[in-house]
Amino acid sequence: MSKPTKEFNLGNLLQAFPRRGLFLLLFLAATLPLFTTVTLPNKPWDDSIDFYKNLVALQPGDKVLIGSDWTLGTRAESGGEFEALIRILIRRQVKFALYSTGDVQAPLVARDAIATIAKDEAANGQKLYKPFEDYVICGFFPNSEGETLAINNNVRGAFSGRKDYPENGPPQDVLQSPVFQGIRKISDFKYLVLVTPSNTERITFQRVKDTKLMFMVTGVMFVEDHNYYASGQLKGLIGGVKGVFDLETIMSKGYESIPPLPGKNEPGRGTKYYPALHACLGLLLLAVIAGNVGMWLSRKGVKS
Amino acid sequence: MLPLLADLEPKSFWNGFNGSLPLKVFLIGALVLGAVVLLAILRVPARLRRPVVAIFTFVSGFYYVLLWLWPTPIARDPKDAAVGLKENVSFFLADAQPVVANFSNILSGFLLGLGVFSLLRIHGRKVMKRQTDWGFSFVLLASMFAMILFGYWDFWIRQSPTGARLPFAPGDGWGPAQYGKDLLFDGFLQQMDATMFSLIAFFILSAAYRAFRARSLEATVLLLAALIVVLSLTGLIVQGWDSGVGALAGNNPDSFLMNFRLTDISKWLRDTVQTPSIRGLDFGIGIGLLAMSLRLWLSLERLEGDA
Numbered sequence: 001m002s003k004p005t006k007e008f009n010l011g012n013l014l015q016a017f018p019r020r021g022l023f024l025l026l027f028l029a030a031t032l033p034l035f036t037t038v039t040l041p042n043k044p045w046d047d048s049i050d051f052y053k054n055l056v057a058l059q060p061g062d063k064v065l066i067g068s069d070w071t072l073g074t075r076a077e078s079g080g081e082f083e084a085l086i087r088i089l090i091r092r093q094v095k096f097a098l099y100s101t102g103d104v105q106a107p108l109v110a111r112d113a114i115a116t117i118a119k120d121e122a123a124n125g126q127k128l129y130k131p132f133e134d135y136v137i138c139g140f141f142p143n144s145e146g147e148t149l150a151i152n153n154n155v156r157g158a159f160s161g162r163k164d165y166p167e168n169g170p171p172q173d174v175l176q177s178p179v180f181q182g183i184r185k186i187s188d189f190k191y192l193v194l195v196t197p198s199n200t201e202r203i204t205f206q207r208v209k210d211t212k213l214m215f216m217v218t219g220v221m222f223v224e225d226h227n228y229y230a231s232g233q234l235k236g237l238i239g240g241v242k243g244v245f246d247l248e249t250i251m252s253k254g255y256e257s258i259p260p261l262p263g264k265n266e267p268g269r270g271t272k273y274y275p276a277l278h279a280c281l282g283l284l285l286l287a288v289i290a291g292n293v294g295m296w297l298s299r300k301g302v303k304s
Numbered sequence: 305m306l307p308l309l310a311d312l313e314p315k316s317f318w319n320g321f322n323g324s325l326p327l328k329v330f331l332i333g334a335l336v337l338g339a340v341v342l343l344a345i346l347r348v349p350a351r352l353r354r355p356v357v358a359i360f361t362f363v364s365g366f367y368y369v370l371l372w373l374w375p376t377p378i379a380r381d382p383k384d385a386a387v388g389l390k391e392n393v394s395f396f397l398a399d400a401q402p403v404v405a406n407f408s409n410i411l412s413g414f415l416l417g418l419g420v421f422s423l424l425r426i427h428g429r430k431v432m433k434r435q436t437d438w439g440f441s442f443v444l445l446a447s448m449f450a451m452i453l454f455g456y457w458d459f460w461i462r463q464s465p466t467g468a469r470l471p472f473a474p475g476d477g478w479g480p481a482q483y484g485k486d487l488l489f490d491g492f493l494q495q496m497d498a499t500m501f502s503l504i505a506f507f508i509l510s511a512a513y514r515a516f517r518a519r520s521l522e523a524t525v526l527l528l529a530a531l532i533v534v535l536s537l538t539g540l541i542v543q544g545w546d547s548g549v550g551a552l553a554g555n556n557p558d559s560f561l562m563n564f565r566l567t568d569i570s571k572w573l574r575d576t577v578q579t580p581s582i583r584g585l586d587f588g589i590g591i592g593l594l595a596m597s598l599r600l601w602l603s604l605e606r607l608e609g610d611a
Contacts, residue, residue, distance in 0.1 A: 026506055040540050041540060071494065105497075109494070142412035143412045169465075171463070230575060277538075284509055285531065
């Protein structure tokens with residue numbers, strides 16, 4: 001018995017676009033905009049505005065604890081967020097300690113990123129941020145739950161015995177770093193800023209109660225974490241490429257009554273990747289609309 | 305030495321002996337006791353293993369339960385001495401925190417070791433016996449050994465005073481250890497990590513095209529809400545839409561029409577629909593997790609193979 005052949009019409013055609021063709025279109029949508037220098041209009045979200053306002057309100061000499069759990073898998077989002085964060089801290093001359101409980105590669109990735117940004121900022125007239133003196137990397141802790149609770153309850157004890165490299169010197173105990181001078185408890189850090197693409201954001205919420213929290217998460221996680229921003233538990237939230245673009249927009253142009261960040265603000269990852277995000281989301285919308293129109297046409301054809 | 309006993313103020317049961325004879329006695333005693341316990345565990349009959357695991361699980365969990373429930377010292381000075389049972393217990397629990405965290409970090413490290421052992425056993429056998437796709441197993445093992453070799457080589461060099469001066473980015477003084485590690489970590493691992501992650505976008509697009517259809521009323525509502533949220537992420541469309549609505553409303557901020565700006569619709573969706581729904585889901589998940597955790601802590605959970 002021969003198989004029934006599918007009738008060829010526009011409805012079926014719209015529903016049967018070949019997968020490889022879609023993949024090719026997505027490849028083009030994601031790559032071609034990267035070669036443009038267009039800066040798209042933007043209206044920053046409240047979450048991003050609060051994040052920026054809180055960071056720039058920090059005074060020189062203040063200290064911030066950074067949880068960095070990102071690797072290059074999410075560099076388009078977390079990488080841009082981390083770069084913007086470090087640039088703001090350097091320009092405000094805020095010292096920071098960094099740790100990771102999410103990914104064993106994260107401290108290494110962060111070390112490279114900070115070194116690059118510090119060099120870049122120094123070339124633009126800012127103070128050269130030196131390892132151990134201005135920032136210290138406390139390393140990776142495999143047990144996220146236990147360690148995060150320890151950080152909240154006894155921050156010096158949690159990092160005790162960890163070593164980091166000063167510039168041109170052998171490794172030393174991180175607690176000897178000027179970053180930890182005057183730090184007795186976690187509330188001595190003005191904020192804990194977590195840059196994460198993983199569930200460590202949940203663990204941090206649940207366990208860190210004694211200092212103010214701000215998160216930088218991926219676009220997918222933003223929706224869920226907005227919950228905590230809305231309830232006031234988070235003082236600021238940056239989500240995905242849109243969040244990075246928000247930060248960069250405010251940094252370079254300011255927003256309403258907020259002035260731009262003093263210093264040289266070149267387009268960062270958010271500004272560069274936002275057109276690509278536009279094109280990819282546009283393609284997604286077109287694909288969904290085409291599929292639905294195709295289904296509607298097919299159904300109409302069957303009825304008639 | 306591993307920072308098992310933190311050298312901190314205040315001196316307590318957990319950190320008071322550093323560099324002293326009592327510490328050495330304490331460590332040797334703990335090692336002997338550990339060896340005895342390990343041997344005893346190995347000799348425990350199969351039917352008694354479950355109670356042993358249950359006791360260890362309960363004791364480990366009990367520390368964190370107690371830490372959560374017992375009053376916590378507030379504004380404690382290192383010179384403060386505990387008075388009474390309540391303070392003694394609370395100081396003891398607080399001082400134990402970094403040590404217990406270290407124990408859990410070390411246990412997690414053992415899991416990593418177990419993973420490496422498992423990889424070696426399974427893939428080593430596959431390579432030795434030339435089983436199907438043994439080439440992939442060989443690549444996996446070779447990559448693992450290369451990463452370990454160059455990682456430790458670089459680490460070992462950096463421990464010396466001259467090695468500590470080496471920059472972390474390619475530069476003066478870099479040798480084969482640094483270049484090898486850089487190539488493997490930044491050149492291969494990180495790039496492959498990014499590649500794997502970016503592949504998800506292709507599957508999302510394909511799945512959305514084939515499955516996201518307005519087949520029912522609920523699906524249509526969901527589809528429309530999703531379209532609005534996606535549109536609100538595109539600054540260009542937001543700008544155009546909001547300007548259009550603004551022009552229609554004569555740019556009067558009090559006009560009813562202003563509620564139909566894309567920014568406002570998506571904000572309303574996020575704050576009024578999405579956030580409460582997620583909150584509800586989170587409550588449900590939280591209660592489920594609590595119940596599950598209690599069952600695990602009290603060893604009420606029956607595992608596969610249990611009688």
